[in-house]
Amino acid sequence: MGSVDRSEPATGFVQDRHVGSDVVFLHAELGDHLEAAFGKQHPAVASMCNNLALMHKSLGDTDAAAALYKEALDCYRVVVGEEHASTATAACNLALLIRDTDAARLQEAQALLEGAL
Numbered sequence: 001m002g003s004v005d006r007s008e009p010a011t012g013f014v015q016d017r018h019v020g021s022d023v024v025f026l027h028a029e030l031g032d033h034l035e036a037a038f039g040k041q042h043p044a045v046a047s048m049c050n051n052l053a054l055m056h057k058s059l060g061d062t063d064a065a066a067a068l069y070k071e072a073l074d075c076y077r078v079v080v081g082e083e084h085a086s087t088a089t090a091a092c093n094l095a096l097l098i099r100d101t102d103a104a105r106l107q108e109a110q111a112l113l114e115g116a117l
Helices: 021-038 043-058 062-079 085-101 103-116
Strands: none
Touching (some): 021 043
C-alpha cells in the first residue's frame, strides 16, 4: 500500500458527507498494520486497499482511489490469480472509476471489464 500517501486523511468532501476524516486515517493505519503483519502480497492487504479506495472515491478523492484500486488489482492478480472473483471485482472497480473520471482512458476501462468476465 505504499503508492499512496496516507499520512494525511482525505479532505474536501469529508465534512460535507458527515464522515470524519479520522475514519479514513484509521482505515489507512489498519492497512499499514495488515501489511506489516502479512506482507504486501496477501489477500487481506488487497482487500484493505480496495476498501480504502472505495472510501476515497466516496469522498471525492479519485486520484487516491485509482491508485489504491490498481494496487488491490495487482495484488489480487499475484495472490489469487486472474480467474478469482476478487480479481474480477477489483478490475471492475478500477474500470468503473476510470470510466467515470477519464474519458480518454475508456479503452483501458473496457479492457479491464472484458478481462473480468
